[in-house]
Amino acid sequence: MSIVQILFWVLSVVALFSALMVITSKNPVYSVLWLIVTFFAISGHYILLNAQFLAIVNIIVYAGAIMVLFLFVIMLMNARQEGASGNKRWLTLAGTVSGGIFLLVLVAALKDSELKSRSAMVMDGQVGLIKVLGNELFTRYVVPFEISSILFLSAMVGAVVIGKKD
Amino acid sequence: MPINYYLFLSLALFTIGMVGVLTRRNAIIIFMCIELMLNAVNLLLVAFSKMHYQAAIEAGQLATQAGVDGQLFVFFIMVVAAAEVSVGLAIIVMMYRNVHSVDINFLNRLKH
Numbered sequence: 560m561s562i563v564q565i566l567f568w569v570l571s572v573v574a575l576f577s578a579l580m581v582i583t584s585k586n587p588v589y590s591v592l593w594l595i596v597t598f599f600a601i602s603g604h605y606i607l608l609n610a611q612f613l614a615i616v617n618i619i620v621y622a623g624a625i626m627v628l629f630l631f632v633i634m635l636m637n638a639r640q641e642g643a644s645g646n647k648r649w650l651t652l653a654g655t656v657s658g659g660i661f662l663l664v665l666v667a668a669l670k671d672s673e674l675k676s677r678s679a680m681v682m683d684g685q686v687g688l689i690k691v692l693g694n695e696l697f698t699r700y701v702v703p704f705e706i707s708s709i710l711f712l713s714a715m716v717g718a719v720v721i722g723k724k725d
Numbered sequence: 726m727p728i729n730y731y732l733f734l735s736l737a738l739f740t741i742g743m744v745g746v747l748t749r750r751n752a753i754i755i756f757m758c759i760e761l762m763l764n765a766v767n768l769l770l771v772a773f774s775k776m777h778y779q780a781a782i783e784a785g786q787l788a789t790q791a792g793v794d795g796q797l798f799v800f801f802i803m804v805v806a807a808a809e810v811s812v813g814l815a816i817i818v819m820m821y822r823n824v825h826s827v828d829i830n831f832l833n834r835l836k837h
Contacts, residue, residue: 567726571734578738578761582745587753594757597738601764610771613799617767620803625760625810632814633753636821647750654747662740669732678727679772680779686792687771695793696800707804714808721815 563681566607574600587633591626598622608679610687731772738765752817752827756810763806767799774799 577596584590598621605614685691696704738761745758774795781791817827824831 563726567730571730574734575737575741578741581757581761582741582749582754587751590754590757594761597761598764601768604768605771608771608775610775610796613767613771613796616800616803617764620807621760621764625807628810628814629753629757632818636818636827650750651748654744657747658740658744661743662736665736666733669729669736674728674732677776678779679731679775680782681726681775684775684778684782684792686774686778687796691793692796692800695790696797700797703801707801710804710808714811718811718815721812721819 563607566603567681570600570603570607574604588630591629591633594629595622595626598626605687607681608687609682609684612687612689612692728772728776731769735765735769735772738762738768750828750830752820752829752832755829756813756817760806760810763802767802770795770799770802 574597577593577600580593581590581597584593598617602614602617602622605611605617742758742762742765745761746755749755749758774792776792777795778789778792781789820832821827
């Protein structure tokens with residue numbers, strides 16, 4: 560096994576395990592912390608694919624900003640208790656079974672697709688560098704970029720209006 | 726790295742997020758599972774971007790722009806996710822203020 564394969568499998572196992580811990584932890588704070596581990600593993604995958612810009616943005620935006628927002632909201636409210644739902648065990652079983660069926664169908668559909676012989680370039684390639692992406696972002700994608708700034712403005716105004724005490 | 730591995734890895738991550746949405750009753754954890762699903766899709770987009778880039782390189786186009794679109798799409802998904810989280814958490818805080826719980830079983834007023 561080469562170093563790339565070892566890194567890929569280690570990062571995949573970490574991502575899957577921490578994602579499972581996100582949905583099985585009882586305490587929401589632990590869920591947030593495991594989700595941060597998942598995001599770091601996915602950033603590791605980005606670095607392995609030489610998508611450096613997205614790896615850094617993923618860490619700064621997701622692990623840095625969004626997860627801190629989640630932690631603040633959880634600590635502001637007492638979200639420990641998962642309300643007493645009578646049908647919880649039945650619901651867990653039904654959800655797991657339907658998720659498993661979803662996975663089974665998609666794996667069976669994609670197992671022998673024409674993608675089987677293709678492969679993704681790892682540890683090399685210029686496409687994920689900041690220079691290339693920034694050049695493209697400010698020439699061909701400048702209109703969506705500006706529209707996303709308006710989206711942020713409206714999201715900020717919306718959050719303030721919704722969260723305002725009245 | 727074969728693209729199949731990335732396909733099945735992000736499929737598994739997406740399924741875990743979906744099972745979380747279906748089984749958990751805490752609104753914040755459901756929201757986190759949605760973020761997990763978005764990240765699974767992002768990972769697959771980056772892998773496909775590198776797949777197209779490699780195909781273009783092997784076809785002999787050295788100064789290619791193949792694959793840039795996928796990575797910029799991931800960037801815009803992150804932008805939308807950040808905006809979504811700010812508004813969604815504001816809604817959850819408002820809901821907690823009204824019903825003093827984040828359990829979605831209490832959100833059944835539209836039924837009556």
